[in-house]
Amino acid sequence: MNTYSLIKPELLMLTKEQMFSLMPYFYMFVGALFTIILSVNKKLSPKWTVFLVSLATCLVGISTSVARLKIDTLTLFNGMMISDTYSHLFNIIFIVSAGLTILSSFRYLDKEGLQHPEYNVLILLAALGMMLMTSSMDLIVLFISLEIMSLSVYVLVGFRRADRRSNEAAMKYFILGSAASAVLLYGTALLYGATGKTQIHDIYTFIQTHPQSMSPVFVLGAWLVILGFLFKVASVPFHMWMPDVYEGAPAPITGFMTTGLKAAAFAAFLRVFVSLGYGSVLSETIQTHLHHILWVCAVLTMVVGNVVALTQTNLKRMLAYSSIAHTGYLLIGLLAGPKSDQGYSPMIVYLVSYAVMNLGAFGVLTLISTRDDGGLNLNDVSGLSRRHPWLAFSMAVFLFSMAGVPPTAGFLAKYLLFYSAVQANELPIVIIGVLCSAVSVYYYLRVLVYMYMKEPQGSPMKSGFSVWPSFVVAAMVFLTLQIGLIPGGILTVARKAMAAL
Amino acid sequence: MGWLNSHLLTAVIFLPFFWGLIGLLIPTSGKGGVGTLKIWTFLGGLITFVISCLLYTRFNALGDEFQLKEAATWIPALGVSYQLGMDGISLWLVILTTFLTPLVILGSFDAVKERVREYYFLLLVLETGMLGAFLALDVFLFYVFWEAMLIPMYFLIGIWGGKDRVYAAMKFFLYTVVGSLLMLVAIFYLAYQHKVQFGSFSTAIVDLYRLKIAGGDSYTSPQMWLFMAFALAFAIKVPLFPFHTWLPDAHVQAPTAGSVILAGVLLKLGGYGFIRFAFPLFPDAVMKIQHPFLVLGTIAIVYGAWVATVQPDIKKLVAYSSVSHMGYVMLGLFSLNTVGAMGSIYQMLNHGISTGALFLLVGVIYERRHTREISEFGGISKVMPLFAVAFLIITLSSVALPGTNGFVGEFLILLGAWKANPGLTAISATGVIFGAVYMLWMFQRVMFGPVKKEENKKLKDLNFREVAVLTPLVVASIVMGIVPNFFFSKMEPSVQKFLARAKATSPMETAVASVSTLQKGDR
Numbered sequence A: 001m002n003t004y005s006l007i008k009p010e011l012l013m014l015t016k017e018q019m020f021s022l023m024p025y026f027y028m029f030v031g032a033l034f035t036i037i038l039s040v041n042k043k044l045s046p047k048w049t050v051f052l053v054s055l056a057t058c059l060v061g062i063s064t065s066v067a068r069l070k071i072d073t074l075t076l077f078n079g080m081m082i083s084d085t086y087s088h089l090f091n092i093i094f095i096v097s098a099g100l101t102i103l104s105s106f107r108y109l110d111k112e113g114l115q116h117p118e119y120n121v122l123i124l125l126a127a128l129g130m131m132l133m134t135s136s137m138d139l140i141v142l143f144i145s146l147e148i149m150s151l152s153v154y155v156l157v158g159f160r161r162a163d164r165r166s167n168e169a170a171m172k173y174f175i176l177g178s179a180a181s182a183v184l185l186y187g188t189a190l191l192y193g194a195t196g197k198t199q200i201h202d203i204y205t206f207i208q209t210h211p212q213s214m215s216p217v218f219v220l221g222a223w224l225v226i227l228g229f230l231f232k233v234a235s236v237p238f239h240m241w242m243p244d245v246y247e248g249a250p251a252p253i254t255g256f257m258t259t260g261l262k263a264a265a266f267a268a269f270l271r272v273f274v275s276l277g278y279g280s281v282l283s284e285t286i287q288t289h290l291h292h293i294l295w296v297c298a299v300l301t302m303v304v305g306n307v308v309a310l311t312q313t314n315l316k317r318m319l320a321y322s323s324i325a326h327t328g329y330l331l332i333g334l335l336a337g338p339k340s341d342q343g344y345s346p347m348i349v350y351l352v353s354y355a356v357m358n359l360g361a362f363g364v365l366t367l368i369s370t371r372d373d374g375g376l377n378l379n380d381v382s383g384l385s386r387r388h389p390w391l392a393f394s395m396a397v398f399l400f401s402m403a404g405v406p407p408t409a410g411f412l413a414k415y416l417l418f419y420s421a422v423q424a425n426e427l428p429i430v431i432i433g434v435l436c437s438a439v440s441v442y443y444y445l446r447v448l449v450y451m452y453m454k455e456p457q458g459s460p461m462k463s464g465f466s467v468w469p470s471f472v473v474a475a476m477v478f479l480t481l482q483i484g485l486i487p488g489g490i491l492t493v494a495r496k497a498m499a500a501l
Numbered sequence B: 001m002g003w004l005n006s007h008l009l010t011a012v013i014f015l016p017f018f019w020g021l022i023g024l025l026i027p028t029s030g031k032g033g034v035g036t037l038k039i040w041t042f043l044g045g046l047i048t049f050v051i052s053c054l055l056y057t058r059f060n061a062l063g064d065e066f067q068l069k070e071a072a073t074w075i076p077a078l079g080v081s082y083q084l085g086m087d088g089i090s091l092w093l094v095i096l097t098t099f100l101t102p103l104v105i106l107g108s109f110d111a112v113k114e115r116v117r118e119y120y121f122l123l124l125v126l127e128t129g130m131l132g133a134f135l136a137l138d139v140f141l142f143y144v145f146w147e148a149m150l151i152p153m154y155f156l157i158g159i160w161g162g163k164d165r166v167y168a169a170m171k172f173f174l175y176t177v178v179g180s181l182l183m184l185v186a187i188f189y190l191a192y193q194h195k196v197q198f199g200s201f202s203t204a205i206v207d208l209y210r211l212k213i214a215g216g217d218s219y220t221s222p223q224m225w226l227f228m229a230f231a232l233a234f235a236i237k238v239p240l241f242p243f244h245t246w247l248p249d250a251h252v253q254a255p256t257a258g259s260v261i262l263a264g265v266l267l268k269l270g271g272y273g274f275i276r277f278a279f280p281l282f283p284d285a286v287m288k289i290q291h292p293f294l295v296l297g298t299i300a301i302v303y304g305a306w307v308a309t310v311q312p313d314i315k316k317l318v319a320y321s322s323v324s325h326m327g328y329v330m331l332g333l334f335s336l337n338t339v340g341a342m343g344s345i346y347q348m349l350n351h352g353i354s355t356g357a358l359f360l361l362v363g364v365i366y367e368r369r370h371t372r373e374i375s376e377f378g379g380i381s382k383v384m385p386l387f388a389v390a391f392l393i394i395t396l397s398s399v400a401l402p403g404t405n406g407f408v409g410e411f412l413i414l415l416g417a418w419k420a421n422p423g424l425t426a427i428s429a430t431g432v433i434f435g436a437v438y439m440l441w442m443f444q445r446v447m448f449g450p451v452k453k454e455e456n457k458k459l460k461d462l463n464f465r466e467v468a469v470l471t472p473l474v475v476a477s478i479v480m481g482i483v484p485n486f487f488f489s490k491m492e493p494s495v496q497k498f499l500a501r502a503k504a505t506s507p508m509e510t511a512v513a514s515v516s517t518l519q520k521g522d523r
Helices: A002-006 A016-040 A046-067 A085-112 A118-135 A139-157 A164-195 A200-209 A216-232 A241-248 A251-275 A284-309 A315-339 A345-368 A389-403 A409-423 A427-453 A467-485 A488-500 B002-006 B008-025 B033-058 B088-107 B116-135 B139-148 B150-160 B165-198 B222-237 B246-253 B256-281 B283-309 B314-334 B338-369 B385-398 B405-420 B422-447 B464-482 B484-502 B512-522
Strands: A074-076 A081-083 B067-075 B080-086
Touching: A016 A046, A016 A074, A016 A081, A016 A085, A016 A118, A046 A085, A046 A118, A081 A085, A081 A118, A085 A118, A085 A251, A085 A345, A085 A467, A085 A488, A118 A139, A118 A251, A139 A164, A139 A251, A164 A200, A164 A216, A164 A241, A200 A251, A216 A251, A216 A284, A241 A251, A241 A315, A251 A315, A251 A345, A284 A315, A284 A427, A315 A345, A315 A409, A315 A427, A345 A389, A345 A409, A345 A467, A345 A488, A389 A409, A389 A427, A389 A467, A409 A427, A409 A467, A409 B139, A409 B165, A427 B150, A427 B165, B002 B008, B008 B033, B008 B067, B008 B080, B008 B088, B008 B116, B033 B067, B033 B088, B033 B116, B080 B088, B080 B116, B080 B139, B088 B116, B088 B256, B088 B338, B088 B464, B088 B484, B116 B139, B116 B150, B116 B256, B139 B150, B139 B165, B139 B256, B150 B165, B150 B256, B165 B222, B165 B246, B222 B256, B222 B283, B246 B256, B246 B314, B256 B283, B256 B314, B256 B338, B256 B484, B283 B314, B283 B405, B283 B422, B283 B484, B314 B338, B314 B405, B314 B422, B338 B385, B338 B405, B338 B464, B338 B484, B385 B405, B385 B422, B385 B464, B405 B422, B405 B464, B464 B484
Parallel strands: none
Antiparallel strands: A074 A081, B067 B080
């Protein structure tokens, strides 16, 4: 009963500033609803109206978020949500990746005969879920937004209904994802049981005021929450869902997952971690304990991801394992954050760069894929440089970037990340990390070998030129090189976002 | 012109790149398109060479350590700046690069028929990468050029190479990446040390030179670890025994232009890295580990020569001779005295000229016969007299005959090494003999005797273009042998400064006099 009395109606009233900072979420929500209405209006050709309206929604969402990058931190809804540079920066990442996914899917859906308007609606809803997830300051809100995102993505993964692999992936993802959500929810429940709070800030205060009373219930709850997050970011040993899901999902959705979903999981992870006092008020024992867990997970993730990726012949699957490997690098950032000058900003830069290069790479895959996502094996890209020189060039840029070769975004991001880890005195893991990324060079370059150094095999596949995905790819090539050469802007924003956290 | 005057180094570095970008726009499908592209690319290389000659006139040997400096902020948050500068050592390496590139472009006019546009573009990108690495005065910038350079080279080997090109390209890339990633960790550490000691991040070399890193007489000091991280990257590039195994593969599989650039310039980057970074930054570690590295250098010299002797393939023979010659470079550098260091830098230039020329000569004969097996030839001097003359002069320069460039370099190196370690020098000196054995024996089998094979009887001698490619190299190898002082005078003060840094703990040598006397004796 005590809790109810705490909710004061006047606190739910929004001031003008609060309304202002809620607008991105509002627009995305309205846009999603509007597209649902449009998709049943058969008179207006839902294919085009939904496509255009969802793009417009994304544009509005991006511009409103950009306008809010510089405003001060605001708590909303009695402290259940927060609006700061950090959340709006990530909002931009999510909406951009949603918008670009919608763009590059347009022809793809035609080709696959899957032109259903629900596709775009679900992407918008998933993006909304991610946005809420990053800005939530309450474990319950976090869980709900996580579910909004996950449920939309489960459906999207199984969108190629006629394909067995897609169905299998959706099923697998649904079951394992639900289990992980359950674990997270159970952890939340235990934390609530131990502290009587669900708001992160209250839990933080609780830890501060009761440093000695770390009850087993609390520890177990914290453990389960961490496990839930480690599952969502696909850290080894909770990575097994990822390769199958990535392979089975439609190519553009895989791109969306590697960028949006991964960034969202990491953003929320980081938010909860830091807000709970990781690196500051938590006691020494817990800090070292967490450090060890993350250390082991990071090393395992890097090694397993990179080594298994060596043997993959399907590009989507290869990129799935590479995505696991990148999770490992990102965990180093999490590890090093509290002790380095840059804080967690290397992670943000890394997530942005990773999103850019992956959106581009999956844009290329979407363009070259044949019906039923075929034509994505290594053999199928043989001699791509002769058939589609520009696509091959773009793919080369993305692959060099993922391998961390200058002058690309991937290099700069890795530089920052490992640099901050050296500052945090984490030399062993940095050395493991760089050696792993030397391993990764092999499988990235192998794709180049097929594209550039082998003759085309079999009859050249017909994959029509389409303007939207090509635009996405070109923009991502530009951004990859731009972040690699002139990173000043992104560094400043990341730093600002970190300061807000 | 004002901008150009103050940004001469930037202009030299990026001219080839932008020139190549414009070259990409030349349509190659129409009649004469390919010809235009070739001439355009060649002109680009030539203009870059002319500008780099301007660098020679602008450089004052007795002036500051680094000249024609440029500095601009780049990523202030990381302490990274865009800093360029040149000393007497990088001056010559830059000129070597810009000298070889147009020749290589001219040399591949007939050899490359596929994907011509990409080929010439990549050659020019590669030139930009190499020049950038030689001129960068910021470790981050250096690293960017150093790694970015791998990309064009990887494609050059992998697309236009021989039968096992994919394997060779991959091996080349992976070897270099492993080495340089560990160097990157060391760079992080240095940049962070700058923050600890001076309060701000910096990756500028002149700032890093001021760092005090725990060293002393120990194999486990921080200096030693950092030195090893840098040395691994550079030793792979040089390549120093036992990290040389990528080299024969890469050389043999690469197209002629790739081999020439690889031998002529890329390997020099390894040596240059030692001079610019590893030695001055970690003097204590260098002192401590001097003799083990001298041993490795000696092994490289003798082993490279022995293995070269038994190669049935001319290109592979030249590749192993590179291992041997670069062993001299390491021997000279690690003798840590002026004579040795001067000789070693000179040897880098020589090796660029003579091995580059050898690869071009092998390319000439390969284009005609499509084989490089020594046993396929014999009596070539009768059918190709001009070719034989050029081959002879270059062979003699490679075996260090007095009067050619090779002699000056090897002599100075052995002289310097004698002061450091007489025993090893004696062993290394046998390399000179073995060098004569494998080169002359190969020359004899290819050039002399009766013309046995039917195909060899109708071989055409060098055409005008090939003469134009080889003449500058032949002339350079003789000029460098006769008037070495022309080169030494610009580099000597820089070498002194480099050694002063590298031996921060011990008093400076007074070997300058001996070098001057030597030069007089040569004439």
